[in-house]
Amino acid sequence: MKEDLRGFDNHGYPEGWFGIGWSSDFLDGQPVQRRLFGEDIVFYRGASGKLIAMGAYCPHQGAALAVGGKVEGDCIRCPFHGWAWDADGNNADVPYSARGRVGVRNKTWTVEEVADHVFIWNSWRDEGPRWEIPDIDFLQDPQMFWNPVDSTRTWLNARLVPQMVTENIVDFSHIKYVHLAESDSELEKFGAQDHVFSVVLRQVFRTRKGPVVGRDHIEAHGVGINIARMKFLNYEITNLLNVVPVDASHSEMRVTIGIKLPDDLDVPERASDLPGHFQRAIKAHLDSQDQDMPIWENQIYRANVPWAPEEARAGRALRKWAHSLYESYDGKPEVTT
Ligand code: FES
Ligand SMILES: [Fe+2]
Structure with a gap:
């Protein structure tokens, strides 16, 4: 390790x-x-x-x-x-x-x-689940293409903790550098409610037909489950990202990409039978996590970030929310960053 x-x-x-x-x-x-x-x-x-x-x-x-x-x-x-x-x-x-x-x-x-x-x-508490698993029934929509062989990827023993992956959802400024977006991304909305932190992110993607604007609606359900949904041209793409701790410094990460195909298209068994641009979209979304991975696996965690003014509110809000998911939060003052 x-x-x-x-x-x-x-x-x-x-x-x-x-x-x-x-x-x-x-x-x-x-x-x-x-x-x-x-x-x-x-x-x-x-x-x-x-x-x-x-x-x-x-x-x-x-x-x-x-x-x-x-x-x-x-x-x-x-x-x-x-x-x-x-x-x-x-x-x-x-x-x-x-x-x-x-x-x-x-x-x-x-x-x-x-x-x-x-x-x-x-949980460290000796009781059952305190909230429900997020609704991922959209993966069972008959027009949704996904399967564990063609539209998923797994990373075992990655040197990261789940919270680092969740912090990515408000980190609009890394998208241009790590994910090679066409131009700066914008955080249009963010906020915490109980165990859910939601974000709307405006991104500009490079495609073969030139730049395309997309709005990513992302929800983190605790720090383990991130669901990103985006309407793009004539289809909708969803990214279900699961991160689970192995130990204090390592995690397993798994992503499932689902593409909701237009109604006039039959949903094939295998990705290789999809039109080329859907195959490329699946690959691009799977590869996107590989772009973050060398950063996460080699960084140290700065508990006190010298935030740029534009990123401070969302960065602090996400960390404050995440902090409440740990046992160390009970009865203790919040850590300020
Ligand atoms: S029954 Fe003896 S170790 Fe399991
Ligand atoms: Fe990222």
């Missing part, structure tokens, strides 16, 4: 929903172990179809449940001494004991699947 991120001033892991992949990443009967929020977690799909997440190591003697564990109903049976754990993490069976089971629990996480995307709730 790359060196730790220096200077980040929020401690612990932010509260919220975090996208961790696509439903097709989690196959029946095949438990997988992932490291998220500094913890090792086993995911498996129970017989009911429900995706279950619990501590990766058996509470008995610590075997890794993903390595040889067997899914039985909605339980997972440990490969070491055969103890079974149910979907709530309760011990369900000690096969060789007259007591049948013991009163021991494994930690569990809330996992939901929406539009073939998988989300996990993280």
Whole structure:
């Protein structure tokens, strides 16, 4: 792993929903172990179809449940001494004991699947989700083209924290330099409401037919999920960007690009059957995150930014909002930047 991120001033892991992949990443009967929020977690799909997440190591003697564990109903049976754990993490069976089971629990996480995307709730609080997963039903529109093979990209163990990606949504001045926009971009609106920070960004794109103005409507739902929607020429393009912490300095990032095609166009199975300009639009949006990545992975985090006057209000507002998503916020004065 790359060196730790220096200077980040929020401690612990932010509260919220975090996208961790696509439903097709989690196959029946095949438990997988992932490291998220500094913890090792086993995911498996129970017989009911429900995706279950619990501590990766058996509470008995610590075997890794993903390595040889067997899914039985909605339980997972440990490969070491055969103890079974149910979907709530309760011990369900000690096969060789007259007591049948013991009163021991494994930690569990809330996992939901929406539009073939998988989300996990993280919080330091010992309670269920405090808000809903954002509405991404637009991905299920019959005129929407997207699929996990052709219109997504994944970065594992990127040296960044989710908040850095979210800070990008108000950072209008980087677009010309990092994303090679035609001219300066403008932040037309921004504001926080509860766990959502919304932005309207005016951008001028380079296309083969010359510069085109687009308005990007972006919502950050916590610091884990960013949804950007833009109407462009005769179609609408959406960018669902999910970032989840692996540890204090590293994250996984995944993007799904969806294109809502005009009504008179059949939606093909594969991107290669789309008209060329739609294929190029998908690639441009996927590549756009690769343009940010070397900046994020190599920068240090300046907790005290010498803001230019034009960027100060939005930059401060976003950081103040993000700060409220961390445990360190409870009962403590806000950090001013
Ligand atoms: S370590 Fe899992 S049953 Fe013993
Ligand atoms: Fe960017």
